[in-house]
Amino acid sequence: MASIKDVAAEAGVSVATVSRVLNDHPSVSADARTRVLAAVEALGYRPNAVARSLRTDQTRTLGLVISDVMNPYFTELARSVEEEARALGYSVIIGNADERPDLQDHHVRTLLDRRIDGLLVSPTDGGSPLMLDAARAGTPMVFVDRWIPGVDVPVVRADGRAAVRDLVAHLHRLGHRRLAIIAGPAATTTGSERVEAFREALGACGIDLPDAYIGQGDFKAESGRRVTEGFLDLPEPPEVVFAADNLMALGALDAVRARGLRVPDDIALAAFDDIPWFVHTDPPITAIAQPTGELGRAAVRALVDRIEGRAPRSVTLPARLVVRRSCGESGESARTGADGQSGENSARNRSQS
Amino acid sequence: MASIKDVAAEAGVSVATVSRVLNDHPSVSADARTRVLAAVEALGYRPNAVARSLRTDQTRTLGLVISDVMNPYFTELARSVEEEARALGYSVIIGNADERPDLQDHHVRTLLDRRIDGLLVSPTDGGSPLMLDAARAGTPMVFVDRWIPGVDVPVVRADGRAAVRDLVAHLHRLGHRRLAIIAGPAATTTGSERVEAFREALGACGIDLPDAYIGQGDFKAESGRRVTEGFLDLPEPPEVVFAADNLMALGALDAVRARGLRVPDDIALAAFDDIPWFVHTDPPITAIAQPTGELGRAAVRALVDRIEGRAPRSVTLPARLVVRRSCGESGESARTGADGQSGENSARNRSQS
DNA sequence: TACAGCCTTGTAATCGATTCCACGAGGAGG
DNA sequence: CCTCCTCGTGGAATCGATTACAAGGCTGTA
Structure with a gap:
């Protein structure tokens, strides 16, 4: 050459x-x-970009380490990150941690070795020494979706508290009183925050969240199934299961089906993280939708600000409730739009780009 | 540092x-x-990996350019590619072409500039001069899923002919005679091959495929919707719609619903490319499943063989039919397993890794 | 004792770019 | 006519590694 x-x-x-x-x-x-x-x-x-990078000490490459590429939420995040980065003249290398801290470390290390200009992370755990050192050493870094408390790194995320309150109010209005949650790993912020928001919202309705109604999942489908089976085996099973992410909701749906029960007649189901497929499941699933694309873009902008010497800002955007039929009929489904689809997340809009 | x-x-x-x-x-x-x-x-x-690469003239990095990351089929492909590459000591940079030849070229160019050791491509079109030149110039390259005829590059793909024959036989047995297809772009091999396989299988049953029953899609949901609406407007609409990929099937489902029609009672639906969500749609969708993970791994092995001086082999693996309920009840659903789930593609197995 | 050969080590060239510095030519101004 | 600037250009250092080559020390054998 x-x-x-x-x-x-x-x-x-x-x-x-x-x-x-x-x-x-x-x-x-x-x-x-x-x-x-x-x-x-x-x-x-x-x-030769390699030679140029060696000399200039910049690769015009961003690293993105996410928890699970197979999760449609993260896939969409990755897509928007790449788009915004490309618009700003950067490439993106994606590392899939698969919710495993060791894999996460592997990717962070590899990306650092390649001297990427900045790192976008959605941490799988409380933070490995490797990542904390990198942050302290001054590697430009931004957390997206999840973050690690006590580390001086900008965070770009959605705030689901208001939407969770809306969800609980919706469920309460439908007459549900025994509500359970499938939580994510406590080591992740989204894992613990969603439980807290749920507990708080329940409290506002005068409902209690017993320990038996908190199942420990890991953000993957299989754990949703396992936890839901546990709920169904309870002497007094919950009337509603709220999954802290979309994949666990899928597992929950499996478990309910496997018992020959029906949603929402026998048990209601709701999920955090909306995805296009929720419109097409049987029944369509009520979910809390994050402004995923906007989060990805904002995260890239913050990171590039940091890289290019401007002051990066943390960003928090509101999530919102999308009511469908998985919690029961209620005549109020017109609240969030004609067919319960959200603008940004619908398959229809997605494919017009 | x-x-x-x-x-x-x-x-x-x-x-x-x-x-x-x-x-x-x-x-x-x-x-x-x-x-x-x-x-x-x-x-x-x-x-410093950059300095090392400059000196040794190898980056231990593979480029993967795929047609659409948001398509779960390609997401899974990307995942398995990254896993196998990691096992062999390589990193992967993913480029999302979004079915756009210009974007595909952008990614190929960027990857080449970065001196990746080899390129895995699922071409969006008949092949830009850029890609053909790279292949001729000796850049290690392997096509996966789709390929470009007449280029001397190994191909790793699934052969769906037998599965399409099984599908048509299944539909014929259910009494369907008017079968339509939503095709992919003719510029892609998968776009034209699937139509050919379908036409051939219909012929074997003595059924004809009129032009009116061939809709032109682009592998994205919106086109599936548009084409399906066209089918439904026909004086004699088809009894079955076969979508050449999963996203277009989703669009088709939307279109059918929007008319207030029901699957499979009013119209049957089947798709190429199985995905975990098809189990949960209403109704569960009959699909042709590719051995996606195995394809990704085989493609990486072929590419690394080429890079490291061994002779790469083309690989063709069989796809297979997974019968569910979207084409009508038939008592034969036990053919492919208890609940119509395939091993590799089920959400259940996916999440155990 | 002398020499051959092995083991270990350092010096320096090299990969392909960017960029500091010096130099020569030419124009403007006194 | 001389000086001073500006402009365009090339030589060479540099980034951080790898590796060919040379050389020194040691051992073993004649």
């Missing part, structure tokens, strides 16, 4: 001049510029 | 010796090795 030397030779100038043309530095004569451009064209020359 | 020079100074040896220790070259004394390792530890030194 042709190098800058070949171009210089072909154009009859020095490599310095070629470099200046390529980085459109002002002091190059029109004549030299033309000859260089012609040589570049003739040789099909493309600058 | 500490460099190899700092380590050399700290250990009281030359950089050459440090490098030899790090790459466990045989001729290093035990004493020197210990001192170097201690210095590495003390400084928290990590080799």
